[in-house]
Amino acid sequence: MNTKERAYLKGLAQTMDPILSLGKSSLTPEFTEAVNEAITKRELIKINVLKNCLDDPNVLAQTLAERTHSEVVQVIGRKIVLFRKNQEKSKIEFPRNTR
Numbered sequence: 001m002n003t004k005e006r007a008y009l010k011g012l013a014q015t016m017d018p019i020l021s022l023g024k025s026s027l028t029p030e031f032t033e034a035v036n037e038a039i040t041k042r043e044l045i046k047i048n049v050l051k052n053c054l055d056d057p058n059v060l061a062q063t064l065a066e067r068t069h070s071e072v073v074q075v076i077g078r079k080i081v082l083f084r085k086n087q088e089k090s091k092i093e094f095p096r097n098t099r
Contacts, residue, residue: 001071001083005094009044009073012092013081018048022080026055027063036068039084043092049078 001009019038022031038045047064049057061072061080070084085092 001073006073008094009081009083009092012044013046013073016044016046016081018046018079020045021048021050022053022060023050024052026053027060027067032064032067035064035082039068039070039082040086043086043090044073044081044083047080047082049080051078 019042020031020034025031035045035047049055049060053060057075057078057080061075061082064070064080065072065082068082068084070082073081073083075081083092
């Protein structure tokens with residue numbers, strides 16, 4: 001993903017609400033599976049890391065990206081944005097000048 005594509009995705013994510021919250025139990029296999037299902041459906045998701053989760057959001061984002069074969073768009077504070085293009089039916093189309 002190049003910088004223009006990343007900037008475009010950041011703009012899309014800015015208006016989104018987090019759809020998943022990561023709490024005290026941190027990264028469980030069930031949570032990873034929920035992220036995988038959500039990212040398959042939506043392509044771009046935002047995750048909220050709750051204050052009772054003691055792990056670093058940057059490390060959590062990298063781990064989730066590896067486990068779900070997605071890319072970290074950004075981590076701001078306790079918000080994680082992940083992206084994975086759906087090969088069969090993509091919902092997010094990049095503008096021509098981003099490629």
